[in-house]
Amino acid sequence: MSTQRPAPLVRPARPLRQGIPDATVARLPVYLRALTSLAEHGVETVSSEELAAAAGVGSAKLRKDLSHLGSYGTRGVGYEVDYLVYQISRELGLTQDWRVAIVGVGNLGHALANYGGFVSRGFTIAALLDADPAIVGETVGGLPVRPVAELEAVVEAEDIHIGVVATPASAAQEVCDRLVGAGVTSVLNFAPVVLVVPDPVMVRKVDLSTELQILAFHEQRRMATRLALDVSSPAVESAVSGSGAAEVAR
Amino acid sequence: MSTQRPAPLVRPARPLRQGIPDATVARLPVYLRALTSLAEHGVETVSSEELAAAAGVGSAKLRKDLSHLGSYGTRGVGYEVDYLVYQISRELGLTQDWRVAIVGVGNLGHALANYGGFVSRGFTIAALLDADPAIVGETVGGLPVRPVAELEAVVEAEDIHIGVVATPASAAQEVCDRLVGAGVTSVLNFAPVVLVVPDPVMVRKVDLSTELQILAFHEQRRMATRLALDVSSPAVESAVSGSGAAEVAR
């Protein structure tokens, strides 16, 4: 009861996060791709309205995002495409080359290794690793598959910055632990598990199953709505089995 | 200053968005997976603390998320695993089967088609389509690859709900347009382009390149910070920019 008042925080001591908002960072690659495409078509200058349309966002949001990088536009004109490409690339750290290791060369790892051109400039696939002796030694996408036992040595020798986990779910956490142990601080996870990592390490997840489930949710809602409308016209019949019944059941 | 008070909105006429917040929907698949895993290990009951840890989120967030579905927990005890699995599955629409068509059976489409088991219950890959005559006719993952010319007929005949675009970027928009034209309202896009679709259609994107770039951004910032600290050790130099140092110091 008489717990001490938690102090209204007169001075939040907020050091003013000087960085770029996460939501903005997540959109920069989209802008970059749209800009690259424009550049290939010979476009030299683009307005926020046009670029926003190409990127599928609102123009105000685009301008605010870009304003976090600096004032790289010209009022009354727009943005110079090449210059903006450079600035975003620099901000994302694409002016240096990041060396990537793919662990797990099954169906998915195979596809990733061969995707070469799709991984745009800035990334080099430097090593492939797998636990299956039947695959080790093969050449995939121009690289030899090495045994996962050599993981630590490979990370060291090849100066790996980013690890891609494309193993079965059962092996993912162990592989991740070893990557982190070897000094990797960025991991891209394709395995359907939640990887646990120490604090400074960053993990991002790509997951087909999750995406499909989110689509299913919205698809279901759309169907339920349509059904409800259809049903509401003719007979009574409380046939609304979907979410409608759920509400009641609760 | 004499600007009229913008009216405190006594009655915001807020229709009370009856749905589940998007952020919550995006996490439900994660909870579902964690729960399934627990169930397989024979766990019957789980507290919000434990489940949150398994899903990699805070326990308060988890409880708030679950509270949007209803009151399915028991105070003092926790959640019954099986029951919660069922409730989340139902909410996500996984109690019915969604029929998926994959367009583009290159490296990636190949991998997706063979992923069979990984696409958990609720989804059936019902058709494969490709434009390359060299691939059409082959059997991949137990399904024949059909010519993309038959797309509309296949969507109709196989009752496709969800389209997966795994084509090269150049073909993606056209394929997407045709899927939508054939009545598909949910699209999962693996091609590195922003797909433009009419309003009721939902598109989600899975993009390795974007994810790598986001990782690179954070990796770069980490390196820059570390470098700044290295430099700052000899001289006094108040280079330590507040929050940056805090991150590291932690």
Next chain:
DNA sequence: TCAACTTTGTGCACACGTTCACAAGTGCCT
């Protein structure tokens, strides 16, 4: 030079999402 027009960059208000803290239940033990 000046006015009309275009487009950026941003202040502001609002909506959304996250976290804290605790009242309201539930089960267990005496």
Next chain:
DNA sequence: AGGCACTTGTGAACGTGTGCACAAAGTTGA
């Protein structure tokens, strides 16, 4: 029965993200 330990569900504060609307700044044309 009653007290104790535990856990959910949620009100409220806080922080982040979005969109409007407009001043500032630039260009074009006369």
